[in-house]
């Protein structure tokens with residue numbers, strides 16, 4: 337008899353090298369009934385023979401209207417299943433049947449199929465040739481996103497006249513922007529924009545900026561080498577140091593805050609510092625915590641503190657530069673295979689999949705509508721534009737079939 341067994345060497349190697357996903361599934365306890373398949377059982381579709389595959393094909397009559405005659409979908413939102421990895425397909429069919437992947441069309445279609453039928457259907461779809469995208473669009477490199485720091489630098493040209501070219505103030509009364517955590521920076525700009533923080537001039541600069549432009553500016557200033565403001569400070573730093581003990585809990589011992597909600601104030605321009613404290617005291621800049629912190633301070637005490645903090649060294653904030661699409665792809669490919677051609681029978685291939693389905697799936701992992709702890713973690717850091725570029729990237733890769741091998745059995 338001629339058996340069609342799966343050539344799993346590569347897949348198993350990836351499983352061992354990758355470690356994590358495979359092990360728990362293999363060692364999971366096996367309660368009876370509709371729960372998780374037991375040791376090795378989830379790989380049954382991998383070892384199906386020709387007869388199984390043929391029987392699986394005959395059981396897909398009800399699938400054709402959505403997934404197409406050869407598992408190649410022509411319907412929006414319906415994934416291609418031709419050439420998809422066998423153990424993954426089987427696991428997903430079980431999930432729909434158990435109602436844990438909430439899709440009513442799918443649940444209805446497989447409600448009455450036996451577990452054996454699901455194994456065979458998975459083997460059948462896995463054995464089909466995957467869709468081939470139009471030749472001109474295959475193998476495209478990931479689309480390049482503009483470098484956010486470079487974009488921030490370009491936008492900061494409009495700010496340098498007041499805040500200094502690299503965010504180090506040279507003009508008394510103008511705040512330095514180095515050393516500010518990007519989260520605080522974005523909050524401050526947003527507050528000017530929506531009028532929560534009242535300052536007509538800054539509002540006029542902030543208002544035309546998009547959220548992305550503000551985020552880029554924040555990253556640009558966070559990436560600059562911090563230095564103290566090059567402006568004079570009138571007060572007595574020694575007296576200011578004693579009084580500053582009350583501020584350390586929020587702004588850090590040395591004026592460098594560990595909490596991005598509380599701005600770092602080390603090296604800040606002294607005149608701006610005093611203006612800010614006065615504004616909190618008279619309520620024109622609204623913040624309850626700061627209001628109570630400064631309510632008892634005299635003007636002299638404010639100047640002393642300003643002089644003390646102006647003399648402290650600002651530090652570069654921690655700022656994660658967003659990854660480029662190419663950098664994301666490297667991370668995704670570690671599990672999903674080179675160009676999204678998974679060699680692990682449990683991990684889905686992404687290459688050539690419908691773009692809107694990839695997009696929808698990533699959003700579903702992000703929102704928790706589709707539950708998977710690995711993909712929840714992987715997708716949580718993706719911005720809207722990352723999701724769009726990754727979906728575009730994988731939909732344009734040339735899909736490769738999962739390698740089957742014919743073996744002779746006596």
Ligand code: HEC
Nearest residue numbers: 398399402413414415417425428429439441442445446457
């Ligand atoms: C009414 C249309 C419809 C029918 C009929 C249908 N499907 Fe689906 N199928 C879908 C849609 C839509 C999705 C994506 C749902 C989601 O996002 O969870 C899907 C998802 C799947 C997936 C998951 C693919 C992946 O990459 O995660 C598999 C496997 C699948 N279907 C197999 C089948 C099989 C086998 C049948 C027949 C027994 C079938 N489907 C019948 C619409 C349908």
Ligand code: HEC
Nearest residue numbers: 492494495497498499509510511521524525535538541553
């Ligand atoms: C004409 C001078 C001027 C220009 C140009 C200017 N700013 Fe400002 N900026 C100020 C002044 C003055 C303040 C303090 C306002 C206040 O008291 O709230 C300020 C405050 C800020 C703050 C809040 C700092 C803090 O520590 O809370 C940020 C952030 C900021 N500016 C960013 C920018 C950016 C980004 C640009 C360019 C798009 C820009 N500014 C252009 C004068 C300017």
Ligand code: HEC
Nearest residue numbers: 582583586597598599601609612613623625626629630641
């Ligand atoms: C309970 C926490 C807390 C304490 C205590 C505190 N601050 Fe603040 N401080 C904040 C927060 C939060 C902000 C930002 C508020 C906003 O968005 O306007 C802030 C803002 C400031 C600013 C404006 C910085 C900028 O870049 O615009 C200065 C200056 C400042 N604090 C100085 C002090 C001084 C001096 C003390 C001690 C007398 C002090 N703070 C005590 C939480 C605190």
Ligand code: HEC
Nearest residue numbers: 664667668670671683684694697698707708710711714726
């Ligand atoms: C640590 C391994 C791992 C990494 C890294 C990883 N994935 Fe996944 N991915 C999986 C597994 C396992 C599944 C199947 C989850 C399930 O059953 O829902 C999956 C499912 C998916 C799906 C759904 C496919 C389908 O047919 O429904 C998409 C889309 C996806 N991943 C995209 C990505 C992208 C984009 C990245 C990089 C940002 C990424 N993945 C990184 C392991 C990984």
